[in-house]
Amino acid sequence: MKVLGIIAEYNPFHNGHMYHLKSSLELIDPDYTIVAMSGHFTQRGEAAIIDKWERAEMALKNGVDIVVELPAAYSSQTAELFAYGGVQLLNHTGVVTHISFGSEIGQIQPLAEIARILADEPPPFKALLKQYLDQGLSFPQARHRAIKEHAKRSGLGFSESQWEKIINSSNSILAIEYLKALYRTNSSIIPVTIQRIGAPYNAQEMSGEVSSATAIRNELLRQKCWDSISRAMPQASFKILKCAVESGKGPVTNSSLEQLLLGKIRSMPLEEIKHLMDVDEGLENRIKECALKAATLDEFMALAKTRRYVYTRLQRILIHALLGITRERVERFRRAGGPQYLRILGFSKRAIPLLKQLKQNARVPIITKAAHYHRILESPVAREMFDIDVLATNLYSLGIPDPRYRRGNRDFTEKIRIV
Amino acid sequence: MKVLGIIAEYNPFHNGHMYHLKSSLELIDPDYTIVAMSGHFTQRGEAAIIDKWERAEMALKNGVDIVVELPAAYSSQTAELFAYGGVQLLNHTGVVTHISFGSEIGQIQPLAEIARILADEPPPFKALLKQYLDQGLSFPQARHRAIKEHAKRSGLGFSESQWEKIINSSNSILAIEYLKALYRTNSSIIPVTIQRIGAPYNAQEMSGEVSSATAIRNELLRQKCWDSISRAMPQASFKILKCAVESGKGPVTNSSLEQLLLGKIRSMPLEEIKHLMDVDEGLENRIKECALKAATLDEFMALAKTRRYVYTRLQRILIHALLGITRERVERFRRAGGPQYLRILGFSKRAIPLLKQLKQNARVPIITKAAHYHRILESPVAREMFDIDVLATNLYSLGIPDPRYRRGNRDFTEKIRIV
Numbered sequence: 001m002k003v004l005g006i007i008a009e010y011n012p013f014h015n016g017h018m019y020h021l022k023s024s025l026e027l028i029d030p031d032y033t034i035v036a037m038s039g040h041f042t043q044r045g046e047a048a049i050i051d052k053w054e055r056a057e058m059a060l061k062n063g064v065d066i067v068v069e070l071p072a073a074y075s076s077q078t079a080e081l082f083a084y085g086g087v088q089l090l091n092h093t094g095v096v097t098h099i100s101f102g103s104e105i106g107q108i109q110p111l112a113e114i115a116r117i118l119a120d121e122p123p124p125f126k127a128l129l130k131q132y133l134d135q136g137l138s139f140p141q142a143r144h145r146a147i148k149e150h151a152k153r154s155g156l157g158f159s160e161s162q163w164e165k166i167i168n169s170s171n172s173i174l175a176i177e178y179l180k181a182l183y184r185t186n187s188s189i190i191p192v193t194i195q196r197i198g199a200p201y202n203a204q205e206m207s208g209e210v211s212s213a214t215a216i217r218n219e220l221l222r223q224k225c226w227d228s229i230s231r232a233m234p235q236a237s238f239k240i241l242k243c244a245v246e247s248g249k250g251p252v253t254n255s256s257l258e259q260l261l262l263g264k265i266r267s268m269p270l271e272e273i274k275h276l277m278d279v280d281e282g283l284e285n286r287i288k289e290c291a292l293k294a295a296t297l298d299e300f301m302a303l304a305k306t307r308r309y310v311y312t313r314l315q316r317i318l319i320h321a322l323l324g325i326t327r328e329r330v331e332r333f334r335r336a337g338g339p340q341y342l343r344i345l346g347f348s349k350r351a352i353p354l355l356k357q358l359k360q361n362a363r364v365p366i367i368t369k370a371a372h373y374h375r376i377l378e379s380p381v382a383r384e385m386f387d388i389d390v391l392a393t394n395l396y397s398l399g400i401p402d403p404r405y406r407r408g409n410r411d412f413t414e415k416i417r418i419v
Numbered sequence: 420m421k422v423l424g425i426i427a428e429y430n431p432f433h434n435g436h437m438y439h440l441k442s443s444l445e446l447i448d449p450d451y452t453i454v455a456m457s458g459h460f461t462q463r464g465e466a467a468i469i470d471k472w473e474r475a476e477m478a479l480k481n482g483v484d485i486v487v488e489l490p491a492a493y494s495s496q497t498a499e500l501f502a503y504g505g506v507q508l509l510n511h512t513g514v515v516t517h518i519s520f521g522s523e524i525g526q527i528q529p530l531a532e533i534a535r536i537l538a539d540e541p542p543p544f545k546a547l548l549k550q551y552l553d554q555g556l557s558f559p560q561a562r563h564r565a566i567k568e569h570a571k572r573s574g575l576g577f578s579e580s581q582w583e584k585i586i587n588s589s590n591s592i593l594a595i596e597y598l599k600a601l602y603r604t605n606s607s608i609i610p611v612t613i614q615r616i617g618a619p620y621n622a623q624e625m626s627g628e629v630s631s632a633t634a635i636r637n638e639l640l641r642q643k644c645w646d647s648i649s650r651a652m653p654q655a656s657f658k659i660l661k662c663a664v665e666s667g668k669g670p671v672t673n674s675s676l677e678q679l680l681l682g683k684i685r686s687m688p689l690e691e692i693k694h695l696m697d698v699d700e701g702l703e704n705r706i707k708e709c710a711l712k713a714a715t716l717d718e719f720m721a722l723a724k725t726r727r728y729v730y731t732r733l734q735r736i737l738i739h740a741l742l743g744i745t746r747e748r749v750e751r752f753r754r755a756g757g758p759q760y761l762r763i764l765g766f767s768k769r770a771i772p773l774l775k776q777l778k779q780n781a782r783v784p785i786i787t788k789a790a791h792y793h794r795i796l797e798s799p800v801a802r803e804m805f806d807i808d809v810l811a812t813n814l815y816s817l818g819i820p821d822p823r824y825r826r827g828n829r830d831f832t833e834k835i836r837i838v
Contacts (some may be wrong), residue, residue, distance in 0.1 A: 259817050263679040266813045266827055267743075292813060292827030324686075394685045394711060398678050408685055408711030 004030035005096035007086030013058035013237040024100035032354040036089040038075035040396035045315025050250035056345035058237035060419035065351035069343040072392040076319040083177030088338030094361030103175040105165040106195025115179035125150040248402025256399030265291035340382035343367040346417030423449035424515035426505030432477035432656040443519035451773040455508040457494035459815035464734025469669035475764035477656035479838035484770035488762040491811040502596030507757030513780030522594040524584040525614025534598035544569040667821025675818030677716040684710035695739040759801035762786040765836030
């Protein structure tokens, strides 16, 4: 049995995702597809535009068989941790045989080579890295140069155009991290990459049938031209998005949580901010100071941002503050082997045999009814991780436009989506 | 030199306050008047309708000479602690000779007798209290009966109508607490009471020239009929209120802080809620549960309220959660002797000689420029108390209608008001 695994956010599910899914199905021809999807907070440190159940349904309606939630402790993290969390979640299923991800280059070989260099850090590579850093380059710049030079010297050279496609794209960075995680976890899952089409990952503007999720969210938040959004999404997922927005379940953004986010940082002692994931030496002062100076979240971001402390990193730190994600907790989760459960958000009826397989093979507990999580999750670390997901939902809900959906504990009251 | 002290909230300053101030001036004929005023959170556990600087200015424009801030650690507390904080603040000035407060009864003697019984708790009173409690009466009911019976037996009997005026009014309850605090702190300040006129303290509806502050706030939040509000306030303070509201500085209510309040409780572990001031056995569970169930703050209050856990108590607990006011901190402040500084919000130019007197006689440091508080406040407990005031302002600001006023650290940027 072949089971395809995909790591995604589907925020929201659009034509680019559809293309990736279809191409993967054609190439791999799996019996089933499982998606590990971010819950309420995404890799860029943002509240998801609509809730995780709606987004899971989007995927199911477009042919995915099971959607499992990437725990919040991994979903709003840097590419490396996000990818590790996603890959381990797929490893833990015990049934996923293939993984497919997008990349600009569309070839697995050069990505795998870079991943291996980064995972192993061979001494010649490290020496090159040190040399470039000593020349005063920033860490990402130095690393890029060191990889390129190391690959050339080792006879793994890439052509200039290949290289350009690799380094100038968020997707390839994620692809490399997926490959690194597969390699490091000694995974038996076979990686496949699909060349991305259309708009770049974080393009701001709509561009016809294949627009980025960022562009679709911007369109929704600014002009809200349903026609142009409709062109960029499969109809099934467009309907879900439109209906969710019209009923007041969305859109949700970090600005919807402005009072909570600014209030949280204003309330937190420096000593606590310091221990949050991604806060390195002295950044706690800057964050606190800017949260006091700023009247709005936008102003906070504008004040706090520097070349070194980019938007996404600051956004992630705000989410870490909100959810109490400290370095120490992340380290504890890492020692425990990453995601500690498979929380199923939804499945298609045709996936029932796969669910049985999953129950037999999964290496971590499966949660279908969250109300029982205390019984299902025996280890304290698993419960700690799940408590973060519950908190994420309870705080995310406070940013939903219609107050009717702001009630807490939706993790225990929302039904699993069956399509 | 005679200096009149008043403990107030002026939320907002209205004709009833004006009447009380004028009557006190006539009766006592002091050289100066100092008011100890709640900052951003009030005795009923509510965000003040406009900020403390605007409210201080209202008092100054109406004849008060100096306004000092009652620290937030004391302002949103039960009558007993609120009164203790206010009285100690006046004691600490070293210059206040008289205190005047309103009461329905308008006579100091019976109030002082009750205060003394409550402060001393003589054995016969305790026995009566126990007897009524054993009969199944609630604590306030049993205490009322025990006081009345004890007073009668000791020959301090009140007439029925006096008694009715005492027990059925929030102001008399506060008056008794002021007297208790004066007695317990062995204060040399002479108490005077002015009979209240017009609307009861917490009347909900406007009633002409003397309306309660509650009624004025309700009017402002609901119909916003400036004409009827204008009739209930001295013109100088009406202008300040109207201008503040029109410029977007107010109105602020607990609902303005809904996301922060619900989010705070949703985020707090039960163990932490348990340690908050006013949370007694098991109440932490109810509070947490209701904050999860409720979609709005109003819904939270409706769900959480019982005969035992009244609105004001629940509101206070929310504010304690927001500001981190635990039983342990309150106890530490009590051991340190209550308010640890005199933070001056504003003064009238004619009070400059009084300010000099204050500097010579005050038993705690005087803060006129908060930026220097670290130098001025030597004791850690004083700084801890002041940090709560700063936090109160920083979180209160997030609820101000116009985002321009949501910037933090206004305690360090707003100028002292000089009238």
